[in-house]
Amino acid sequence: MRWLNILTCAAVMVAVAPSTHATESLGDAEAGKEVFAKCKGCHQVGERAENKIGPHLNGVFGRKAAGLDAFNYSKSLERAGNSGLEWHADTLSAYIENPRAFASGTRMSFPGLKDPEDRANVIAYLRAFSDSPQDIPEADPTAKGTDHSIDPAILAIQGDPEYGAYLSSECTTCHQIEGGDEGIPSIVYWPDEDFVVAMHAYKDKHRPHPVMQMIAGRLSNDEIAALAAYFNNPE
Amino acid sequence: MTLNRRVFLGAAGVVAAGLSAPMVLAQGKPRVVVVGGGAGGATAARYIAKDSKGEIDVTLIEPSRTYYTCFFSNLYLGGFQELSDIAHSYGTLAANYGINVVHDWATGVDRDAKTVSLAGGGSVPYDKLILSPGIDFVDDAVEGWDLSAQNKMPHAYKAGSQTELLKAQIMAMPEGGTFAMVAPPNPYRCPPGPYERVSMVAHVLKANNPTAKIIVADPKPKFSKMALFQEGWGNNYEGMVDWIGEDFGGGNVSVNPDAMTVTIDGEETKVDVCNVIPAMKAGRIAEMAGVTDGNWAPVNAADMSTKADPDLYVLGDASQQGDMPKSGFSANSQAKVCANAVRGALTGSKVFPAKFSNTCWSLIDTDDGVKVGATYEATPEKIAKVDGFISQTGEDADLRKATYEESLGWYAGITSDMFG
Numbered sequence: 001m002r003w004l005n006i007l008t009c010a011a012v013m014v015a016v017a018p019s020t021h022a023t024e025s026l027g028d029a030e031a032g033k034e035v036f037a038k039c040k041g042c043h044q045v046g047e048r049a050e051n052k053i054g055p056h057l058n059g060v061f062g063r064k065a066a067g068l069d070a071f072n073y074s075k076s077l078e079r080a081g082n083s084g085l086e087w088h089a090d091t092l093s094a095y096i097e098n099p100r101a102f103a104s105g106t107r108m109s110f111p112g113l114k115d116p117e118d119r120a121n122v123i124a125y126l127r128a129f130s131d132s133p134q135d136i137p138e139a140d141p142t143a144k145g146t147d148h149s150i151d152p153a154i155l156a157i158q159g160d161p162e163y164g165a166y167l168s169s170e171c172t173t174c175h176q177i178e179g180g181d182e183g184i185p186s187i188v189y190w191p192d193e194d195f196v197v198a199m200h201a202y203k204d205k206h207r208p209h210p211v212m213q214m215i216a217g218r219l220s221n222d223e224i225a226a227l228a229a230y231f232n233n234p235e
Numbered sequence: 236m237t238l239n240r241r242v243f244l245g246a247a248g249v250v251a252a253g254l255s256a257p258m259v260l261a262q263g264k265p266r267v268v269v270v271g272g273g274a275g276g277a278t279a280a281r282y283i284a285k286d287s288k289g290e291i292d293v294t295l296i297e298p299s300r301t302y303y304t305c306f307f308s309n310l311y312l313g314g315f316q317e318l319s320d321i322a323h324s325y326g327t328l329a330a331n332y333g334i335n336v337v338h339d340w341a342t343g344v345d346r347d348a349k350t351v352s353l354a355g356g357g358s359v360p361y362d363k364l365i366l367s368p369g370i371d372f373v374d375d376a377v378e379g380w381d382l383s384a385q386n387k388m389p390h391a392y393k394a395g396s397q398t399e400l401l402k403a404q405i406m407a408m409p410e411g412g413t414f415a416m417v418a419p420p421n422p423y424r425c426p427p428g429p430y431e432r433v434s435m436v437a438h439v440l441k442a443n444n445p446t447a448k449i450i451v452a453d454p455k456p457k458f459s460k461m462a463l464f465q466e467g468w469g470n471n472y473e474g475m476v477d478w479i480g481e482d483f484g485g486g487n488v489s490v491n492p493d494a495m496t497v498t499i500d501g502e503e504t505k506v507d508v509c510n511v512i513p514a515m516k517a518g519r520i521a522e523m524a525g526v527t528d529g530n531w532a533p534v535n536a537a538d539m540s541t542k543a544d545p546d547l548y549v550l551g552d553a554s555q556q557g558d559m560p561k562s563g564f565s566a567n568s569q570a571k572v573c574a575n576a577v578r579g580a581l582t583g584s585k586v587f588p589a590k591f592s593n594t595c596w597s598l599i600d601t602d603d604g605v606k607v608g609a610t611y612e613a614t615p616e617k618i619a620k621v622d623g624f625i626s627q628t629g630e631d632a633d634l635r636k637a638t639y640e641e642s643l644g645w646y647a648g649i650t651s652d653m654f655g
Contacts, residue, residue, distance in 0.1 A: 023621065025614060131457075133559075133620040134557065136458070137560045137595060138460070138607045138623060139620075142558055143612065162584075163585075166575060170568070170592060172648065173564065180647055181644075183641050183642070183644025184644025184648060210608070211594055211641075214609075214610055214624060215592065218622070
């Protein structure tokens with residue numbers, strides 16, 4: 001629970017940063033390389049990186065806290081790892097903002113990076129030294145997704161049936177347009193309202209299914225309405 | 236050689252057009268040529284033909300009359316599918332979508348004249364060219380192996396006769412024999428594919444030859460769904476699978492196809508079957524077209540156009556796009572984005588923002604399915620992963636069964652999305 005609280009605080013602070021409503025990189029990796037100069041006294045990253053005063057940072061994304069067998073971590077970080085803390089962009093940001101507030105008892109004697117942009121940039125720099133999603137699809141994201149629920153560019157194209165047909169192509173990879181329903185349910189000829197209710201239940205994660213939660217999670221209200229209209233009576 | 240009438244007439248028509256028609260867009264219907272009839276190419280051809288409603292002339296060049304999907308070919312090895320279940324033809328694309336299907340090899344691309352030459356003679360003109368050629372193998376990637384050895388040590392990484400051969404070899408293994416796999420380095424087609432294959436081979440051996448062994452020599456320290464596969468191998472095929480990763484010399488491998496031996500980190504082993512999956516590169520037409528940089532073809536994330544030529548697009552495994560794994564699902568997803576952009580460029584139809592997704596299902600044992608998936612968006616630099624999920628270790632049997640059934644549904648869905 002404690003990690004959750006700290007993360008919630010971190011999330012609130014991040015939310016203050018300006019949002020562009022489009023796909024955003026994690027940060028500026030080039031600028032992050034400069035920021036990393038502050039870390040280099042203790043941490044190595046890249047080819048032939050080794051544990052020094054601090055652990056090496058290759059493969060840190062997705063690793064559990066205190067996860068390198070060959071490094072002697074503080075009890076505090078060991079405990080955090082054992083209670084489920086993993087390093088991702090959000091947890092790393094919270095940690096490097098103020099290491100001792102995040103994990104009291106950590107041996108990382110670093111006052112923290114207060115500037116959210118510096119943190120984002122150094123995280124973007126470090127991300128390149130962890131697994132690539134191309135090779136390991138479950139590896140951590142490399143960008144932040146578009147917030148479709150408030151993207152004015154997306155809202156501007158509401159009510160376009162052609163758009164509904166286009167969006168449907170993502171659905172028909174799995175759901176057959178002819179209505180076959182073995183293993184994967186049919187989604188054609190549903191009443192609009194049922195379709196919209198079902199999709200929002202996935203979007204809000206009230207209905208369980210990771211693929212559908214993921215797909216619905218990035219559809220705006222208007223896109224869901226467009227899909228409902230299309231599948232109600234596909235040509 | 237037998238030619239069916241439609242294909243013969245279609246090819247003749249195309250050749251005639253190539254000789255007489257000037258390459259001017261305004262003088263006739265815009266022409267899209269698609270090379271490669273797999274998950275990327277067949278989908279792109281179908282969507283462009285379907286959505287342009289006859290405004291665009293679409294030609295699909297694919298040497299095989301019967302296409303075997305690489306996805307689900309492991310399930311054939313495991314006895315969960317017949318070979319005929321993963322076989323598809325192009326009849327519906329030709330008959331119902333008006334696509335000119337040419338069964339021939341594309342042997343070159345003249346980007347100045349904007350034509351694709353064919354092995355059977357003649358050339359096909361294009362306004363937009365989409366290459367979706369899948370993979371070829373890097374020469375000398377595994378010491379002792381080249382394509383001439385593929386009948387002794389099959390790769391079975393292009394589905395069809397190679398898959399059949401591998402299956403026959405597995406079934407003919409002596410009691411207590413050894414199956415070896417040389418796994419590929421990153422990046423390669425279908426990240427969980429080799430490990431699903433190990434699971435399927437183990438499934439077959441457990442039933443028919445339970446004292447047989449499986450050795451995997453892997454140049455990588457880890458792989459996709461590793462914890463899930465290793466859990467499954469431990470639970471279902473205990474003591475059968477020996478995975479030798481990079482840390483234990485798995486990358487230091489040579490083979491001798493005549494002697495049927497594999498040498499891993501200096502230790503030679505006599506084996507009964509050796510499945511060599513070499514390092515991969517873009518299908519060679521991409522290199523011949525001059526759009527590759529190293530082993531792959533760099534593309535723009537927004538529309539899959541190549542960095543080298545705005546009128547030439549590369550889809551699927553052959554493309555270097557960023558974060559998407561090389562998979563049939565990815566190629567199908569990229570094809571729809573590309574089709575929308577190509578149609579927009581040629582007819583002025585609306586072009587919508589790129590959205591990509593992928594899910595890879597793998598079967599570990601009967602009714603024991605797992606999956607990994609993600610969504611992706613286009614940034615100026617690449618296709619970037621923005622969200623995702625993966626099956627968890629220790630899931631209950633009902634969920635695993637539902638995941639497997641879902642994969643069957645997906646197969647039916649994507650193949651009808653590709654072939655109509």
